[in-house]
Amino acid sequence: MGRIFVRPSLLTMPESKQAYLQIENLTKYFGEFVAVRELSLQINDGEFICFLGPSGCGKTTLLRAIAGLDPQSSGSIIQDGKNISNLPPSERDFGIVFQSYALFPNLTVFQNVAYGLENQRLPKEEIRKRVVELLELVGMPEHTDKYPAQLSGGEQQRVALSRALATSPGLLLLDEPLSALDARVRAALRQEIRALHERLGVTTILVTHDQEEALSMADRIVVMNHGSIEQVGTPEEIYGTPASPFVADFIGVMNFMQGEITSSGTVRIGENSINCETTNLQVGRKVRLTVRPEDILCSADSASDQAESVNSFAVKVDSLEFLGSFCRLILSGPEGFGKLKADISTHQVHELKVTQDSRLTAEFPSRNLRIFPESS
Amino acid sequence: MSSVAALPVSSTSISGASAVRIRISRDDIALRSGLLLLITLLVVAVVFPLYTLLSKSFEDMDGEFVGLQNFREYFETPALFTSITNSLGVAISVAIIVLVLAFVYAYALTRTKMPLRGLFRGIALIPILAPSLLAAISLIYWFGNQGVLKSWLFGASIYGPIGVIMASCFWVFPHALMILITALSTADARLYEAAEALRTPKWRVFWTVTLPGAKYGILSTGFIVFTLVITDFGVPKVIGGRFNVLATDVYKQVVGQQNFEMGAVVSLVLLLPAVVAFIADRWVQRKQVALLSARAVPFQPKADPLRDWLLFAFCSIIAFIFIAMLAMAAYASFVTFWPYNLSLSLKNYDFDVMDGGGWEAYYNSIRLAIYCAVFGSGLIFLGSYLVEKARGVTWLRTILHLGAMLPLAVPGLVLGIAYIFFFNHPDNPFGFLYGTMGILVICTIVHFYTVSHLTCITALKQLDPEFEAVALSLKTPVWRTFRKVTLPVCLPALLDVASYLFLNAMTTVSAVVFLYSPETMLASVAVLNMDDAGDIAPAAAMALMIVYTSACFRIMHALLSRYLKRRTQVWRNQ
Numbered sequence: 001m002g003r004i005f006v007r008p009s010l011l012t013m014p015e016s017k018q019a020y021l022q023i024e025n026l027t028k029y030f031g032e033f034v035a036v037r038e039l040s041l042q043i044n045d046g047e048f049i050c051f052l053g054p055s056g057c058g059k060t061t062l063l064r065a066i067a068g069l070d071p072q073s074s075g076s077i078i079q080d081g082k083n084i085s086n087l088p089p090s091e092r093d094f095g096i097v098f099q100s101y102a103l104f105p106n107l108t109v110f111q112n113v114a115y116g117l118e119n120q121r122l123p124k125e126e127i128r129k130r131v132v133e134l135l136e137l138v139g140m141p142e143h144t145d146k147y148p149a150q151l152s153g154g155e156q157q158r159v160a161l162s163r164a165l166a167t168s169p170g171l172l173l174l175d176e177p178l179s180a181l182d183a184r185v186r187a188a189l190r191q192e193i194r195a196l197h198e199r200l201g202v203t204t205i206l207v208t209h210d211q212e213e214a215l216s217m218a219d220r221i222v223v224m225n226h227g228s229i230e231q232v233g234t235p236e237e238i239y240g241t242p243a244s245p246f247v248a249d250f251i252g253v254m255n256f257m258q259g260e261i262t263s264s265g266t267v268r269i270g271e272n273s274i275n276c277e278t279t280n281l282q283v284g285r286k287v288r289l290t291v292r293p294e295d296i297l298c299s300a301d302s303a304s305d306q307a308e309s310v311n312s313f314a315v316k317v318d319s320l321e322f323l324g325s326f327c328r329l330i331l332s333g334p335e336g337f338g339k340l341k342a343d344i345s346t347h348q349v350h351e352l353k354v355t356q357d358s359r360l361t362a363e364f365p366s367r368n369l370r371i372f373p374e375s376s
Numbered sequence: 377m378s379s380v381a382a383l384p385v386s387s388t389s390i391s392g393a394s395a396v397r398i399r400i401s402r403d404d405i406a407l408r409s410g411l412l413l414l415i416t417l418l419v420v421a422v423v424f425p426l427y428t429l430l431s432k433s434f435e436d437m438d439g440e441f442v443g444l445q446n447f448r449e450y451f452e453t454p455a456l457f458t459s460i461t462n463s464l465g466v467a468i469s470v471a472i473i474v475l476v477l478a479f480v481y482a483y484a485l486t487r488t489k490m491p492l493r494g495l496f497r498g499i500a501l502i503p504i505l506a507p508s509l510l511a512a513i514s515l516i517y518w519f520g521n522q523g524v525l526k527s528w529l530f531g532a533s534i535y536g537p538i539g540v541i542m543a544s545c546f547w548v549f550p551h552a553l554m555i556l557i558t559a560l561s562t563a564d565a566r567l568y569e570a571a572e573a574l575r576t577p578k579w580r581v582f583w584t585v586t587l588p589g590a591k592y593g594i595l596s597t598g599f600i601v602f603t604l605v606i607t608d609f610g611v612p613k614v615i616g617g618r619f620n621v622l623a624t625d626v627y628k629q630v631v632g633q634q635n636f637e638m639g640a641v642v643s644l645v646l647l648l649p650a651v652v653a654f655i656a657d658r659w660v661q662r663k664q665v666a667l668l669s670a671r672a673v674p675f676q677p678k679a680d681p682l683r684d685w686l687l688f689a690f691c692s693i694i695a696f697i698f699i700a701m702l703a704m705a706a707y708a709s710f711v712t713f714w715p716y717n718l719s720l721s722l723k724n725y726d727f728d729v730m731d732g733g734g735w736e737a738y739y740n741s742i743r744l745a746i747y748c749a750v751f752g753s754g755l756i757f758l759g760s761y762l763v764e765k766a767r768g769v770t771w772l773r774t775i776l777h778l779g780a781m782l783p784l785a786v787p788g789l790v791l792g793i794a795y796i797f798f799f800n801h802p803d804n805p806f807g808f809l810y811g812t813m814g815i816l817v818i819c820t821i822v823h824f825y826t827v828s829h830l831t832c833i834t835a836l837k838q839l840d841p842e843f844e845a846v847a848l849s850l851k852t853p854v855w856r857t858f859r860k861v862t863l864p865v866c867l868p869a870l871l872d873v874a875s876y877l878f879l880n881a882m883t884t885v886s887a888v889v890f891l892y893s894p895e896t897m898l899a900s901v902a903v904l905n906m907d908d909a910g911d912i913a914p915a916a917a918m919a920l921m922i923v924y925t926s927a928c929f930r931i932m933h934a935l936l937s938r939y940l941k942r943r944t945q946v947w948r949n950q
Contacts, residue, residue, distance in 0.1 A: 069845050071398045088401035089848040096849045102842035104861045106944065115860075116850030167850060 020045040020203045021066070021171065026075030028061050028227075035061040036072070037227040046201045048194070050214035053224035054250065059207045062224075063173055066205070068092050080170060095164030099176040101156040103148040109135070109159050110144040116167040134162035137196065154185035161193070165200070172197075174206040178213060190217055211251050215239065223247050245372045248290050255296075255340050257289045259371075267371060270336020274311050276369035286374040293328065295368035296342035300352055301359040311364040315340070317354055322346075329354065331362060398768070403854040407766040411776055414759045418779040420806070421822050425794035426786065432797050433640035446641045456625060460645065463621040466537060467606040467649075470544045471598050474552045477545070479594065481694060482556035484687035487563070487586070489679040491688065497557075499695040501550045502702060505926035507883040507900045510919040511543035512614035513912060514705040522715050524704075535617030543611045546701055548604045552597045559593020560586075563675035592660050599657040603650050607787030610885045610900075614907050622646045623886075626789050630890065636797070643790045654785035702923070709917035724917040732906040732914070733897030738921055741899035744816055744888075745881035745929075752821040752828065753874040756780075760832035761862065765844060765854075784826035788886030795819055796890050811893035819887050824880045828873040835869030836862070864944075868937060875933040879926050 021043040028036040036058040043049050051059035064070040066077060068089035076085040084092050103112050113131045122130075135141050138158040148156050157177055164172060174193070178186045194217050197204050208214055214221045215235040223230040223238060223246075231243040242248035245256070259269040261283050267274050269289065281287065301314070315331040318339065327349045331340045342362060344354075352360065400408075436442045450456055484490050485497055503511065518525050519534040532538060563586070571581045587594075609623035616624060622642060630639035710720040728734040763777045783791070799810045809815040839862065847857040863870075885900045892901055899922050906915040 067845070067849065068398065069848070072396050074396055076396075085396055086399050088398055088404065089845070090401050090403065090851055091399075092849075094849055096845060098840075098842045098846070100840050100842060102840045102846050104843065106861060106864045115847075116852065119850065119852050119856070163846070164849065169849070173849075 018045045019043070020047070020080060022078040023062075023066070024076050024078070026062070026065060026072045026077065028058070028065055028070070029073045034227055036065070039075070039227070039229060041222060041229065041232070043203060043205070046203055048197050048204045048217060048219045049206070050218035050221045051205065051207045051224060052211060052214040052221050052250075053209065053230075055209055057224040058227040059209075059222075059224050060175060061227075063175055063205060063207050066171075067094055067096055067173055093169055094171040094173050095167065095169035096173045097157070097160045097164050097175065097177045099179050101148070101153075101160045101180075103156055103160055103163070105148055108145050108147055109140075109151070112148070112159055113163045113166055115163060120167070130166065131162075134166055135159075137165075137199075138162045139192070152185075153181050154189055157181065157189065158192075161196070165202070170203065172202050172204040174204065176207055176209070179208070179210070186213075193217065215251070223250065225250075241370070242290075245288055245290070248370070248372070253293050253341060255291050255293065257291075257337055258374075259287055259289050259336075261285045261287060261371075270334055272313060272334050272336070274364060274369065276311075276366050276371060278371060281371070281373055287371040288374060290370050290372065291364055291368055293341040293343040295365065296331075296340065297363040297365065298329070298342055298344050298348070298352065298354075298360045299363070301361060309363065311366060311369075312361050313337070313364075315360055315362045317356060317358040317360065319356060320349070320354065327354070331360070333362065404767060407762060407854065408769055408772065410758065411762045411766055411769065411772045414755075414762060415772070415776050415779060417755075418776070418782075418822075421818055422779065422782055422786070425791070425798035428798040428801065429640050429643060429790070429794040432637060433644055435637060437637060446637050450638065450641045450645070455620065456642070459620045459622050459625045459642075462537070462619060463606050463623070463646075464649070466540050466544065466612075466621060467602045469541050470548065470605045471601045473541070474545050474548055474601050475594065475598055477694065478549055478552035478556050478597065479590075480687070481691055482553055482560050483586075484691050486557055486560040487675070487677050488684050488687055489677055490684045490691065496691045496695055499698050500553050502698055502923075503547045504550045504879060505883070505930065506547070506702075506923045507610060507885055507903060507919055508543070508547040508608055509610040509614050509885065509900070509903050509907065509915070510705055510923070511546035511701055512539065512611045513903075513907065513916045513919060514701045514708075515539050515543050515615055516912060517704045517708045517714070517916075518700075533617065535615055536619040539615035539617075540612050540619065540621070543615055544605045544608065546698070547608075547611070548601050549698075551604060552601050555593055555597045555600065556590070559590040559596075563589055565675040568675060592663055595660045596657055599653040599660070603653045603787070606649055607646060607789060607886065609789050609889070610904060613904060623787075623789055626793065627889070630793060630796070639793055640797070643793050646787055647785075647790050650787050650790075651785045658781075705916045706920055708913055709920050711913065714913055724913040725921075727902070727914060727918065730906060730911055730914050731909050732902040732911070732918070733894075733899075734902075737897040737902040738899045738918070740813070740896055741882055741922070742925065744813065744820065744898060745878045747813070747817045748820050748824075748881040749874040749878040751817065752824070752877040753870055755821065756825060756828045756873060757832050757866070757870055760829050760836055761858070764833060764836040765862075767844070780829040781826055783822050783824075786823075788823050788884060789890075791819060791823055792887035792890035795887070811891075811896070813896050815891050816888050816896055816898070819891055820881045820884060821877065823884065823887050824877055828876060831869055831873050831876070832866070835866045839865060867940060867944075871933060871937055871940070875929070878929055882922050882926050882929075 019042045021041075023039060023041045023043075026036055026039045027034065039058075039062065051062060053059050061070065065072040068084070068087060072085070076083060078084070079093065104115065107115070110131055113134055114127050117127045117130055131144070132141060135144065138161055140155060140158055143151065143155065143159075148159070151159065157180075161177070177193075178189055181189065190213060193206075206213075206217060215238070218235060220232060220234055221238050222232050225246050231238060231247045233241075233243075238247060239251055242251060242254075248254045249256070257269050259267040259274070261278050261281055262268045262273065263283055264278055265275055267276055267278065267287060267289055274289065276289065278287075298315075313334050315333045315337075318330040318332055321328040321330070324346075326343050326345050329342045329344065331342055333340055340362070344352075348354075352358070354360070433446055434441055434443060436445070481496075481500060485493050490496075515534055516539075517523055519529055519539070520526070523534070526534075529538070534542075567585050567589075568581065571585055576584070606621075607623060609627060612619065612621045612624045613627065622645060626639055626642045626646060629635045629642060708714055709724050710722070711717070712719050712721045712723055727738070733740075759776060759780060763773050763780070766773055786794075795815065798804060799806055799815060801807065809818070843857065843861060844854070847854070847861075883900055885904060888898055889901055889904065892898055899918055903915045903918045903922075906912075906918065
């Protein structure tokens with residue numbers, strides 16, 4: 001997994017903050033198993049939301065409950081001011097796209113996209129215009145007479161997308177739409193779906209287990225685990241200030257170190273002390289200290305001769321992993337630090353002449369450290 | 377920017393307390409009504425008759441409850457009891473013989489480069505086109521009292537276990553072959569490559585890879601052959617002589633002696649091994665699924681001259697026997713008066729001057745076959761669609777699916793008798809069906825319901841399960857998606873089912889032999905009756921008429937399938 005490229009969401013934050021979809025105390029049982037537990041969430045009008053989490057966390061269950069396909073066991077869903085909790089899917093207002101595309105194999109691209117329109121008894125000419133318009137929107141105006149099996153996966157998913165948008169739904173549900181595609185197509189479609197959303201402004205929910213997808217596409221991310229929400233926030237918040245060790249670990253790469261608070265602003269790890277924000281946690285509390293690999297600053301060993309700078313420690317390079325634009329170093333730090341991952345640019349690797357067994361100084365800037373109390 | 381939109385979980389919220397009930401849409405009402413309707417149909421057409429049969433076995437002739445009296449009487453009658461051992465002996469012998477022969481044959485077809493594999497496959501499937509009686513009739517011409525090769529038996533009589541076993545092997549062979557071909561076709565080439573890389577000798581590869589891979593197919597074949605033979609009634613009736621088996625006992629008790637209560641008892645005794653084999657087969661099938669879930673690389677056989685030519689010789693012998701069986705019956709049907717006047721004529725095809733229903737019986741059979749193909753495939757497809765696609769009512773779907781599986785465990789003979797008891801009962805509101813074409817159609821559809829149902833289910837399972845979800849999101853009524861997507865995509869499977877029902881309706885004897893009336897005489901029953909009356913040559917002629925018709929139908933079906941495939945291959949094969 002490479003570096004995480006965070007989308008500059010500041011540019012695209014929705015201006016209106018009206019609630020479009022409200023989920024209250026939603027619970028879903030499958031037999032004894034609780035797939036979603038007492039979940040509440042508010043989604044604003046025109047927002048692009050990602051449900052992100054490992055498989056089995058309840059994200060797809062939540063999506064299918066919103067669609068009415070697998071109704072919740074309890075709790076309510078309010079869409080656009082209307083309580084839709086008891087409505088069958090056919091009376092709800094949504095378009096849906098699945099990982100498997102689910103295009104009708106015996107119908108042409110045109111017939112697939114027109115499928116929902118024909119049902120509204122629109123005049124033929126109007127349907128034709130709308131289908132052409134939709135296919136242009138997803139960049140495939142020339143494929144109208146082909147059958148799904150004649151298209152590539154990416155093309156099929158574009159058709160599925162325009163079919164879902166054909167009836168101008170108020171809510172667009174995307175259930176892992178990119179997971180079946182290969183990496184290149186996936187990256188391209190990410191941008192296109194995002195651009196499409198910007199253009200149409202339709203409130204969109206995307207379910208994914210791919211953090212890069214979530215970080216690069218969403219206005220806000222809902223991180224889920226074991227049927228509950230771990231954190232809701234913009235991609236920057238989720239990445240920069242994870243609310244729990246789970247989020248810290250699940251999003252991006254994170255180093256964890258066991259420690260104990262020795263005084264306000266100081267955590268002891270093994271024999272060493274590290275300065276960091278300890279918020280209002282009590283002295284003596286066991287904590288986990290976290291730092292991202294790219295936040296560990298490496299410099300030449302000689303630097304340690306100079307006056308012990310704050311939060312700097314001597315480390316040894318166990319191994320290097322070349323990852324293109326940067327290198328991931330596996331470091332052994334002082335007692336108690338365990339193995340640490342640190343990312344430095346390939347350029348810096350040459351500058352510092354890093355090889356296996358090199359000795360370096362690693363600095364842990366206080367502003368990039370976060371601590372989580374150990375659950376006792 | 378840090379918008380915390382996750383609402384705090386409030387314990388005072390009322391909405392979380394009550395269970396959510398989704399309002400039922402019009403589509404759901406339609407689908408659920410359909411489910412209820414089909415369940416009702418199956419209950420009336422399967423469960424009620426079987427229940428009547430069961431209760432009949434505990435009654436005396438006046439309808440008084442007598443407990444196990446009938447069963448005691450049955451097991452104290454040595455003649456009847458012998459039939460059990462006879463039936464088991466024949467069924468087990470045939471199962472073993474056919475299993476060995478069909479396995480080698482299937483192996484030659486699927487795992488070698490033997491020449492003419494397509495032709496051999498076609499020849500081995502011929503018996504499916506004929507009623508089981510044909511094999512027995514043909515054997516009489518070969519080895520019977522006036523048979524051509526009577527001396528080959530060294531004084532033994534073909535009328536008895538030898539004849540029953542030989543004829544049974546002939547007609548069940550294609551059923552066994554089809555399962556074994558499927559079992560042997562699903563080989564994973566990677567296993568063979570791994571074995572070869574480890575320098576494993578060929579015989580060891582066979583014992584450690586090939587056989588275990590086909591294990592479940594072999595077991596399944598054994599059970600199916602056993603059931604087919606033990607419940608078959610045509611072969612022992614024609615060639616069994618004084619060798620009694622369960623199936624002929626039922627016929628004699630009910631049709632000959634009008635002893636319905638004892639007939640019910642024998643039916644239940646016959647039902648027992650069939651049900652055991654059914655349950656065992658289901659259990660084996662479930663295991664099979666787990667075995668095939670891995671992604672396999674298809675096996676491509678390599679040439680091996682010695683093995684291929686040995687197997688070619690083996691298959692040639694079997695194929696020759698098959699052709700000889702059919703050819704003898706065909707030849708005999710044209711012979712003017714066997715064995716005294718061997719000149720050829722169409723005299724035996726002049727059915728109207730003979731007892732046994734005449735040409736009308738033949739037309740009735742075609743009528744029955746068409747009704748079964750049209751109504752049966754429609755009904756069964758609808759049923760399997762509801763089982764797969766109705767939303768939210770899992771228990772109703774499970775009931776319908778179990779109901780659809782039930783007929784496979786019920787031998788045709790037992791079904792036929794159950795129908796007599798149920799539909800002939802004076803209080804039954806459906807009594808008007810008795811003696812009509814209607815009851816024959818219902819009985820035949822029910823008899824062959826399960827295999828058709830499973831074929832449709834398999835076809836439906838290949839559709840993306842999200843089609844319905846997409847259609848719902850597009851506000852499309854369920855019938856529109858059914859008509860525009862589900863039905864066209866499943867059309868080949870539907871044609872297969874129609875063809876299966878047609879062929880079986882043409883050739884079946886076991887259930888309908890109890891239910892026909894003078895107006896609804898059938899060709900297959902006519903074969904039986906003419907043979908019974910000593911008119912063996914006309915019986916052969918009528919059996920051949922069935923073969924010709926079935927063959928024509930198969931060819932039409934193949935052409936239609938090919939046409940459809942060509943028309944739809946644009947979206948299917950690219």
